[in-house]
Amino acid sequence: xxxxxxxxxxxxxxxxxxxxxxxxxxxxxxxxxxYRQDPGLGLRLIYFSYDVKMKEKGDIPxxxxxSREKKERFSLILESASTNQTSMYLCASSSxxxxxxxTQYFGPGTRLLVL
Amino acid sequence: xxxxxxxxxxxxxFEEAPVELRCNYSSSVSVYLFWYVQYPNQGLQLLLKYLSxxxxxxxxxxxEAEFNKSQTSFHLRKPSVHISDxxxxxxxxxxxxxxxxxxxxxxxxxxxx
Numbered sequence: 001x002x003x004x005x006x007x008x009x010x011x012x013x014x015x016x017x018x019x020x021x022x023x024x025x026x027x028x029x030x031x032x033x034x035y036r037q038d039p040g041l042g043l044r045l046i047y048f049s050y051d052v053k054m055k056e057k058g059d060i061p062x063x064x065x066x067s068r069e070k071k072e073r074f075s076l077i078l079e080s081a082s083t084n085q086t087s088m089y090l091c092a093s094s095s096x097x098x099x100x101x102x103t104q105y106f107g108p109g110t111r112l113l114v115l
Numbered sequence: 116x117x118x119x120x121x122x123x124x125x126x127x128x129f130e131e132a133p134v135e136l137r138c139n140y141s142s143s144v145s146v147y148l149f150w151y152v153q154y155p156n157q158g159l160q161l162l163l164k165y166l167s168x169x170x171x172x173x174x175x176x177x178x179e180a181e182f183n184k185s186q187t188s189f190h191l192r193k194p195s196v197h198i199s200d201x202x203x204x205x206x207x208x209x210x211x212x213x214x215x216x217x218x219x220x221x222x223x224x225x226x227x228x
Contacts, residue, residue: 058215102209
């Protein structure tokens, strides 16, 4: 079974703090994604990565950065957390294999509260 | 660019009744279509997907969906729901040549005993 793990289920941070969200997948997937999920808005793509050290902006990258130093790990960084970044953050991965690429596998999510 | 519409934000239904969750998409290119389910306090998991071939797709837990190209729809159905089906359901679309997936806003299914 594919497993995607996220470092924390719940986080509480203060405005202005630097926040790191870690995601690890164990299926040797090339693609990794970070989404935020808000009620009524569904999932919105923040950043994604096709390979190590590669990153692409998604639909809402402002206020975020990412790092992918190893294939299995994709980190989301909030340089200076703000209250409007309070949300559920979901990490996902997918394969570039032609038979598997269409399915994304999700972690359990990190619920971040910024005070 | 692709987009997804889920017209119903909340769908309450009695246990053992049938349910249909509606999804419409827009795209100028060929697409793949997906339904994902999110149970409370969990991440998303794939319910079913349409890539090509038969327009009627069967998924896990007794769900099925039908791709209708002329109506640009991919509605999800189950003939008899169970309490355990209470969850958030997301329709999603991806252009066949890209890896990005666009998600709809979600439909919250509540099964009433």
